[in-house]
Amino acid sequence: MNYEENDTYGIYKANTAGGIGADAGQGPGPALMGAHTLIGNDVVSHSAELLGEVKEIMLDVHSGHIAYAVLSFGGFLGLGEKLFAVPWSALTLDTMNKRFMLDVQKEQLERAPGFDKDKWPDMANPEWAEGIHAYYGRTMYSL
Structure with a gap:
């Protein structure tokens, strides 16, 4: 299991096209992550x-x-x-x-x-x- 699969709130959804952090303006990226998702x-x-x-x-x-x-x-x-x-x-x-x-x-x-x-x-x-x-x-x- 990984953090994208545990993401029930869509924290990382905005970044899925280019990978986490691809668009710094959308979502928290890898600098801030939900504890539950880890x-x-x-x-x-x-x-x-x-x-x-x-x-x-x-x-x-x-x-x-x-x-x-x-x-x-x-x-x-x-x-x-x-x-x-x-x-x-x-x-x-x-x-x-x-x-x-x-x-x-x-x-x-x-x-x-x-x-x-x-x-x-x-x-x-x-x-x-x-x-x-x-x-x-x-x-x-x-x-």
Whole structure:
């Protein structure tokens, strides 16, 4: 699934003829996107290897930042899948292929700190957040 398929409000419809952002005067383009439309988008490595999909987007309501994308990886039909919080800044939107890119290989994601859908970490814990940002080589945003 991709953001155009999730677009129930027609956010991106005005840009479909020339691709997202083709006409800067119509629609928000790739600079502003609906959070709901990004849920379910594939995430691939720079070598186009499928790493998972976006399951949730975590907002820091105090600062107004998008803190993390929660990705699913592995499992079958939702069973045995592992979830990962990836700093939003580690993802790049690939508008040509309508997916996200993450600059890690599958093996690095397999070793990443993850969690079970029934046991989420305390993402507001600064020590946890610093560790996740460090793992993906990202600077922690200001709280």
